[in-house]
Amino acid sequence: MTTIAAYQGKGFAILGADSQITDGDKRIISPSTPKIVKVGKYLLGVCGDVRPGDVLAYNWKPPLYDGTDPVMFMGKKVIPSIIKAFKDNGYDYQKEGASFAYLLAFNGNIFEIGNDLGISQSQDFTYGIGSGSPYAISYLTSMADVYSEAVGERMNIDTATNAIKTALVLSAKFDVNTSAPFQVEIQFSR
Numbered sequence: 012m013t014t015i016a017a018y019q020g021k022g023f024a025i026l027g028a029d030s031q032i033t034d035g036d037k038r039i040i041s042p043s044t045p046k047i048v049k050v051g052k053y054l055l056g057v058c059g060d061v062r063p064g065d066v067l068a069y070n071w072k073p074p075l076y077d078g079t080d081p082v083m084f085m086g087k088k089v090i091p092s093i094i095k096a097f098k099d100n101g102y103d104y105q106k107e108g109a110s111f112a113y114l115l116a117f118n119g120n121i122f123e124i125g126n127d128l129g130i131s132q133s134q135d136f137t138y139g140i141g142s143g144s145p146y147a148i149s150y151l152t153s154m155a156d157v158y159s160e161a162v163g164e165r166m167n168i169d170t171a172t173n174a175i176k177t178a179l180v181l182s183a184k185f186d187v188n189t190s191a192p193f194q195v196e197i198q199f200s201r
Contacts, residue, residue: 013046014143014182014189015056016151017114017121018171019136021164024116024198026056027175029143029183031190040190047196052076052117054198058141059111059126063102067113071096081120085130089115093128104128112140119200136165143182143189150178168197 012033017026028046032039047056048068052075057064074088097104104111104126113124121138122130137155139148154174158166166174175195183189 012142012188013058014141014147014179014186015046015058015114015139016144016147016175016178016182017056017116017138018151018155018166018175019116019119019121019133019138020166020168020171022119022200023168023171024054024119024121024200025168025171025175025195026054026114026116026121026198027179027193027195028056029179029189030192030194031188033188038188038190040192042192042194045194047194049196054114054116054196056114056140057111058113060109063097063104063109063111064113066096066100066102067093070100073117076118081118081122082130082132085115085122089117090124090128090130093124114138114140116198119198139178141189143179143186146182146185147178150181151175154178172197 015028026047030042032041051073053073074092109126111126115122124130135152137151151174179193
């Protein structure tokens with residue numbers, strides 16, 4: 012599988028991913044096929060089945076964020092645009108056995124999207140998808156909690172970036188489907 016971890020700070024979002032592709036019993040390290048892609052003004056972290064991720068990375072035309080409530084915008088604009096991209100490119104996301112998950116960031120907001128295209132946001136501002144995500148999210152959440160207790164606010168960008176990198180290193184240590192090199196992408200709110 013993979014490990015993608017993310018943190019939503021005040022005015023920024025950070026996504027980090029490993030570069031291992033697992034295909035049956037083959038382990039491929041492929042930094043040339045990143046798991047986090049920029050699509051317009053969005054950052055998209057893809058995990059699971061390759062085809063739906065490719066559809067979104069190369070054929071999706073995401074809506075421009077209009078400044079409205081991010082949750083409403085996701086439900087009314089983003090998810091319908093994803094469904095349209097899947098349909099236009101011949102991918103049936105409702106077929107039996109479909110397995111994918113995404114982390115999507117726009118304007119510094121992060122959402123997790125499941126393979127039923129349901130959306131969620133974390134009250135801890137920490138996110139993780141993929142087989143190594145339990146390790147990553149455990150570390151990230153503990154760092155966010157410690158920082159919050161010490162400083163009284165969410166992690167700053169430098170601390171969060173270092174926490175994402177360490178979370179990926181720990182995931183690679185404990186999850187056989189996660190390997191370096193790692194990719195880290197930062198997005199700022201407008």
